[in-house]
Amino acid sequence: MSNRLFQGIIHQMKDAIDRTIGVIDETSVVIACSELGKIGEVNESVNSETLSSTVPFVINGYTYKSFGNTAKAEYAVFVSGNDDYAQRYVQLLSISLSSIKQYYDEKYDRSNFIKNVILDNILPGDIYLKARELHFNSEVTRVCLLIKITSKTDISAYDIIQNLFPDKTKDFVININEMEIALVKEIKANIDSKDLEKLASSIVDTLSSEFYTHCVVGIGTTVTGIKDLAKSFKEAQVALEVGKVFDTERTIVSYDNLGIARLVYQLPTTLCEMFLKEVFKKGSIESLDQETLFTIQKFFENNLNVSETSRKLFVHRNTLVYRLEKIKKLTGLDLREFEDAIVFKVALMVKKYLTSNPTKY
């Protein structure tokens, strides 16, 4: 990875320095050079001993200067010539390349670190040590969003999200797997949940409008401190899973706003089965056909109002009353009664939950 990084810089600098410039590694191989043909050549006259020099040195008409992050230099930059200018150039280049390497390593480490934190791949005690080592601000508020791509695409959604949140010191975009991308974003401490949903909408809208890619986003709760990021990530996963079962039409599901679904999702399946048996003593829920279930759903949507529901369904009021009576006969539940209606509503959710068999986090 460093080779490409160095070659990029050398390539940009070759016009400014009208000489051959390049970098060799500790095995004496030229890993970047303004003359592309030299890349891969082994310069045996430079060895690990000469690399340990802290001042510029000249070998075979080239001036060298070692650099690296550790006590032992890993690389040396070279410039053709042995005059004063060559000396200055190598010094400047070594400072520049060393800083870039350090920045790059740190960035790579920070992103990896966050990935390990959210995936619980790091011991709690190590989180603080590593955070300090990487100069990570532990006191800021962050949130974890999980973006799940639901349609096949030939465009890298990761690249797009990375470009939407380019501030690599504050925001981290992490590839979880082929279809899931996590975004860990630094936010204001008292951010409103509506603003978070707007943020998620901007991701959904950009992916769909610019790249025809459909996605759903789960939002975890906001957390302060790095350790809790794992919690926020799990919540985002739960939000997506619960949304998949109960809110199939929504593209953004916030863990803060799961409603009764949150309770149902936590229930053990045996308990759910018992509940369904108890509610549908007289007849199974399967005995209700699609049309009846649709009627029930519309009846709930219209606040158990018979006239309003019949109008929405384009049926006569008496037809609806007949259907409700039929449901009562089949299930023993009179949906016009609030108590029975709420039992039925929860039972429908439990049924959905059992049928979909969601992943538990």
Next chain:
Amino acid sequence: MANVSLRHIYKIYDGGVTAVTDFNLEIEDKEFIILVGPSGCGKSTTLRMIAGLEDISKGELYIGDKLANDVAPKDRDIAMVFQNYALYPHMTVYDNMAFGLKLRKTPKEEIKRRVEEAARILGIEQYLDRKPKALSGGQRQRVALGRAIVRDPKVFLLDEPLSNLDAKLRAQMRTEISRIYQRLGTTFIYVTHDQTEAMTMGTRIVVMKDGFIQQVDTPQNLYDKPCNEFVAGFIGSPQMNFIDATLVKKGSDFYLKFDQYEIKLPESKNKDNVLAPYEGKEVVFGIRPEHVHDEPDFIEKIKDGNGIVTTNVDVTELMGAEIYLYLNISGVPLTARVDPASTAKPGDNIKVALDLNKIHIFDKETEQTITN
């Protein structure tokens, strides 16, 4: 050709929620069609089905002559602009507009040509080197439009693109989008919940409610001849006044009876004897605020005082070129849009005249229009 044809389209989600029911619409090439309705009426879902971002549960979608139900979104030759657009903050305006094309490996020269052309259409040539941070809300919105224009699509889909702008900017951008439409000469399908946007921009408007199309017509026809109470109330601001009344017949004339009043209806309201089935029944009559008059000249001209009612003034709102009077007839609210010369003050009892040629009568049960 970019005509879009939606035939008996349904959207039913896995959970059984029906978002769109039996949606039928023929959109002509180069038409600016608006889908309007309250939140949750299925307008965005319909747009997303056209875009291919939502599967069509039932029905057929044709773009041009091609059945597009199973065509991938990228192959539909459409471009979309959504409400919560996001620009890439570290890229210049040029790069923001070019990014999508770059990812699709469009040749550099072609990208340059398209971006410059879009920038010219949008009038943002001078901002191409700027970053989004240095742009105003309206300019950012134009960049978002530019990202769609560079794709040179057959059909533009816009989903509430102005919702995040303030009122002044929204008005400006309305004109801007209409201008862009004129210049591009492409089919535009535009979703909004704002009836002002719908009325001012569209060549035709589709009013939706609860997943059903209520009416498809030109802005003027929707305003003058609403097909039901919902459309009548949704289109127009302030909205139409609705008053419960009983339809009675005396001789060959029909009267609306409400409160202490009996108003004789003009013969034009009973074409083809449409009122006959409602004799003695409860109906709802509607009248737009601009057809409630308090000008003495207008009131004096009315014979027999037919259509003149006494009201109490609750609130007055001076809008500059007009005044909104919020009145009540024995507790039944009535809004009037009158001349700024009006001297009515809160607490006054004033006489107002209803322009009977302009009233609409609706079936109280079905809410459908009986006569316009």
